[in-house]
Amino acid sequence: MKILLIGEYSRLHNSLKEGLVVLGHEVILLSSGDHFKKFDSDYSFHSSFLASYWLPRKLKNLIHILIGIDLEKFERGLRFYLLLPQLNNFDHVQLINSDAIETFPFLSRFLYKKIFKKIKNRSLLICGDETPVIDYLLKKESDYSILTPYFKDDSLKKHFEYPLKYTTKNYRKTFDWLVKNCQNLIASDLDYKIPMEKMGYSVHFIPNPVNTRKIEFQEQKMNDKxxxxxxxxxxxxxxxxxxxxxxxxxxxxxxxxxxxxxxxxxxxxxxxxxxxxxxxxxxxxxxxxxxxxxxxxxxxxxxxxxxxxxxxxxxxxxxxxxxxxxxxxxxxxxxxxxxxxxxxxxxxxxxxxxxxxxxxxxxHEYISIASQYLEAWDLKTIS
The missing domain is CATH 3.40.50.2000 (Glycogen Phosphorylase B;)
Structure with a gap:
């Protein structure tokens, strides 16, 4: 089976890919590398031109200051668009979240539609900030959350632009469109499972995959310090x-x-x-x-x-x-x-x-978790 994974923020998709490959599947991962973290990816839509060279970076920053437009988002969208001809004959596609391409919401929807015309089996992963998750946190029903500092001091709002963007009209429109066009919503841990269910969404709960073969256990030894x-x-x-x-x-x-x-x-x-x-x-x-x-x-x-x-x-x-x-x-x-x-x-x-x-x-064993994903995608019997 051929699987397309789009986006990477933590190494979740890399570990899932490793588990799926062990199970005999072909997996292609597309991502930006998540900025300075530089996660591995088979194909990258990183905004390398605007982020890497002095003059384009300065012009990009000036335009952002003057008119508030982030040109790196446009470059990522363009680079993803140029990759589309290579993305054929996949059995399943999974997005790391509704902003998996890290571009403008209208451009995300345009690109998702292009992908979804080719791939009929689709899932959306909830493993970070997302529209219903932030909606729930704004209700202040938990003892504390990532928004607690903002609740205590709303002058910090600029530091919460990333999570709060998911409640704006265009990002909400993208999430709602994906819910209608994906067969599965999958939550990776309790910080996302609980809010999603509180907001009325049905999700598959599949813990994060960790490659326990690649990560060696080191029994802790107490030295001088x-x-x-x-x-x-x-x-x-x-x-x-x-x-x-x-x-x-x-x-x-x-x-x-x-x-x-x-x-x-x-x-x-x-x-x-x-x-x-x-x-x-x-x-x-x-x-x-x-x-x-x-x-x-x-x-x-x-x-x-x-x-x-x-x-x-x-x-x-x-x-x-x-x-x-x-x-x-x-x-x-x-x-x-x-x-x-x-x-x-x-x-x-x-x-x-x-x-x-x-x-x-x-x-969290990565091969077991990969099997749970195949079951959630209803693809376990496809080879």
């Missing part, structure tokens, strides 16, 4: 609650100066990011979550203790009795207490790391 890693993506700094981690780290560094080392990075390509956190025993991922994002899952697969979503909803859903990560709350004192316990009880780092790996192997 415990290493804590914080990787910052500046564009999501506020909505991931990174300032809580920074404040907690300042206290912890003063309290345990002789016992730990801290690595902080910012806006690194994916491969560099992974190489830098390999030496860490503890990874600080994100606040404001019920479940784990992709970086957290990969770190857990390596046996690291990850501060991320892991509260009651998550524990109940997977029927867990022991911690497989640390539930990162938007509370500095809580983070300091959790970090202090780990530093003073290093054997707990080893134990949680082992349970984390076992959890990933049970719930």
């Amino acid at each position: 415990i290493v804590i890693f914080l990787g910052i993506n500046r564009s999501s700094y506020i909505k991931k609650g990174i300032s809580y981690f920074e404040k907690a780290l300042k206290i912890i560094q003063e309290k345990y100066a002789e016992k730990l080392a801290v690595i902080i990075t910012e806006n690194l390509p994916y491969t560099d990011y992974i190489n830098l956190y390999n030496s860490a025993q503890i990874v600080l991922d994100q606040i404001y979550a019920d479940d784990q994002g992709y970086n957290a899952l990969e770190a857990m697969a390596k046996g690291k203790v990850v501060f991320t979503g892991g509260g009651k909803k998550f524990m109940d859903h997977y029927n867990l009795k022991e911690q497989i990560n640390i539930n990162a709350l938007p509370n500095v004192d809580s983070l300091v207490n959790e970090l202090s316990f780990l530093i003073e009880n290093p054997e707990s780092i080893v134990a949680i790391g082992k349970r984390a790996r076992a959890f990933i192997e049970k719930e």
Whole structure:
């Protein structure tokens, strides 16, 4: 079977592709590489001309300041359009989200229509910001969410342009059109499953695929110092609650100066990011979550203790009795207490790391997850 995957924000589609290939299918992945992260892709629609050269970049920035139009969106749409003649004879297409091509909504719809004329079996993945997800978060029914900082201080609105764009007329029109023209909506974790269902949508829940053959488990060894890693993506700094981690780290560094080392990075390509956190025993991922994002899952697969979503909803859903990560709350004192316990009880780092790996192997193993996708797409019997 021949499968087309469009878009990549986290390595989800790359890992899914790897699982599908093991199962004997041909898979082509198209993406922009997600800017500085530079994820692998078979064909790229990255805006390389406007993003890579000094003069075009300066002109692009000037036009954006003067009239508010992002020409990189146009370049990505154009590059995708030029790839269309190569996209033939696919059995299924899956979009990473409704803005998978990262272009203007009207141009997205035009390009999706071109693709959908060729491919009749289609699915839309909900694995990040999306129209019903943001609609639900705006209702303020959860204890906290990625929009909490915005609710507390609406002067931060410009930092939330990306999630809030999905509630505007044109992005909403694109999402609604996709719902009518895709056979499946698939949610990748509880942070998207719960809002989608609360907003009345029926979704297949399929956890993120993690390539456990490629990611080697490393039993944590306690050396002279415990290493804590914080990787910052500046564009999501506020909505991931990174300032809580920074404040907690300042206290912890003063309290345990002789016992730990801290690595902080910012806006690194994916491969560099992974190489830098390999030496860490503890990874600080994100606040404001019920479940784990992709970086957290990969770190857990390596046996690291990850501060991320892991509260009651998550524990109940997977029927867990022991911690497989640390539930990162938007509370500095809580983070300091959790970090202090780990530093003073290093054997707990080893134990949680082992349970984390076992959890990933049970719930996120990439070949098993690929099979679940085939079943959701109703393509398991097609070869």
